[in-house]
Amino acid sequence: MSVAKLKITPTKIIPILLFIFLIVLRFWKSAEWFSFNFDEEYQALLAWSQVKDFHPIWIGVSASNFGFYLGPAFTYLNALLFWIGNGDLSVLAYFSSFFGIITTISLYFVASRIFSKKVGLISAILYGFSALLIYFDHRFWNPTPIAFVTIWLLYSLYRAEKDTRWFILSTIIMASGLHLHLSLMVYWPLVIFLVLKNIKKISLSIWMISIFSYLAVVSPLIVFDINHNFDDLLGPIRYVLSPKTSGSVFGLDQLIYHLNNVWFSISRALYLKPYTNIQEEHGLGAHGDMTRPVFLISLFVVLIFVWFFRKAIKERKFQILAWMIVSILLFYLLYPSIGCEYYLLGFFIMTTIVLGLFLEKVSWKLLTPLFAIYIAINSVTIFTTTQSQYGLTTRRNLINQIMPLIGNSPFSLETVGKDPRPYHPYGGWRYLFQTYGNHPSSSSADEYFGWIYPDEFTSEKLLYRVVISEVISYSDMNTPIATVSSGVFTSYIFKLNQ
Structure with missing residues (x-):
């Protein structure tokens, strides 16, 4: 082999160094920073019940206020990880960081195959080093795979235009959405349109495999509905017919709120202030001191979208991506309740491709310092978290x-803080105690999750009352026998009268 072939050039070494730094950044203090809250605890308790006593389950967690329960696949994944880690939440923290890297690699692959390697690399840099998206990967709950699933749906639909066998993957992905998050269902109109457009090219075998695959993936939900008078299937229908009963009615206020959120989020996906944290940026519990949008960043991205949609009208290769973006934005803007930022996870990953397409013609001489600044700013945010x-x-x-x-x-377990609600803003503690200490005989979580662990209730007389306060001081007519603190949390331990 010649020396020339062994020569290491900057174009070869820089991507390798970037990838190594990306791994460091995304695994940085994964377990220490892992955010475990009410929604994550709901999923974790379901998963741990499978580890304790494995049995087939047909549904997973509930989906918003639609009266619909998702499939159990994500619960099974969580249970598998708990089985590996004996219930330790650290295994979820490291898996979530790892999954974020897999999603970044998938983005590079898909964008490179559909458009160009340069678009793939730009998209992967923007997505992989985003502090906001790194924060999302320090949590583990059913929206975690949204970006990953979205990018592979995009790829399957592009490939299906030339080879209809790829509709099989599209079908499996759409079926998996019923196990993950209902926001993924918004792509059905586009999928159906593309199927009808290519219907003459779809063979009987592809139809049969697609239908069988879909039914196989959603079979747990089918079994559940057959045994429960189709209660799950009818949930969203009841919601549509009587939306006021769920407290969710679409109005101008929601539309304006969601428009503002999109404006905020497209800036936040590229920049978060230093010395912030996941609780504040995700508005968890009583927190909500989020990074405000940078006007010029939001404006710049909006103008790029204008450019992109004008190109998409004329150029077919942009159209599937454009329609997927329109689908998720329409869903979010018209959502009849308060739409959380994580509903936009699919939008974020597709936005990086749009930015990659816009920047494709810019020379690397100009892009290199710009990306160096972008990576440096987001790294500062992570390292000062x-x-x-x-x-x-x-x-x-x-x-x-x-x-x-x-x-x-x-002992009994209670939680208090600035938010007057008893547990929802401070969720996570019940599972934490059962894993790292001992399960409480009663807790604030029992009202919401007690149905998951009925075997753990006891008639034993309580000897202690443990109150965990977040940020604020707690006072009681009784004097605690001990007070201990860690971070923003203080625990007051009371001895109960015998």
């Missing part, structure tokens, strides 16, 4: 201080 005070390690340390004080005695 103040999430540790709320994260998994901090919570586990608090439990480690509490347990020697109460031993194996029966």
Whole structure:
């Protein structure tokens, strides 16, 4: 082999170094910062019940207020990870960071195959180093795979235009959406349109495999509905017929709110302020000190979208991407309740492709310093993150201080904070105690999740009352026998009268 062939050039070494740094950034303090809240606890308790006593389940977590339950696939994945890690949440933290890297690689592959390697690399850099999206990958709940599923649906639909066998993958992906998040269902009109457009090219075998695959993936939901008078299937229909009963009615206020959120989010996906954290940026519980949008960033991205949609009208290769973006935006804007930012995870990953297409003609001499600045700014945000005070390690340390004080005695668990609701803003603690300490005999979580662990209730007389306060001080007519703190959390331990 000649020396020339072994020569290492900047064009070869820089992408390798970038990828190594991306791995470091995305795994940085994965377990320490892991954000475990009410929604994550709901999923975790369902998954742990499978580890304790495996049995077929037909549904997973509920989907918003539509009266619909998702399929159990994500619960099974969570249970598998818990089985590997013996219930330790660290395994979810590391898997989520790893999955974010897999999604970034998938984005590079898909954008490179559909458009060009340069578009793929630009998109992967923008997505992979985004502080906001790294924050999302420090959580683990059913929306986690949305971006991954979206990018592979995009790829399958593009490939299906030339080879209809790819509709089989499209069908499987759409079926999997019923196990993950209902926002993925908004792509059905586009999928159906493309199927009808290519219907003459679809063979009987492709139809049969697609139908069988779809039914196989959604079979748990079918079994559940057959045994429950189609209650799950009829849930969204009841919602549409009587939306006021769920407290969700579309109006101008929601439309304006969601328009503002899109404007905010397209800036936040590219820039978050330093010294912030996941709880604030995701508005978890009583938190909500989010990074405000940078006007010029939002305006710049909106103008790029104008350019893109004008190109999409004339150029077919942009049209599937354009219609997928329109689909998710229409869903979000017209959503008849408060739409959270994570509903836009599919939009974010497609936005990076649009930006990649716009920047494709810009020379690397100009792009290199721009990306260096982008990576540096987002890295500063990550390295100055103040999430540790709320994260998994901090919570586990608090439990480690509490347990020697109460031993194996029966105790109740309560949570308090700035938000007056008893548990929803402070969720996670019940599962944390059962994993790193001992399960409480009663807790604030029981009202919401007690049906998952009925075997863990006990008639034993409570000997201790444990109150966990977030940020604020807690006072009671009784005096605690001990007070311990970790991060923003303080625990007050009361001895109950015998």
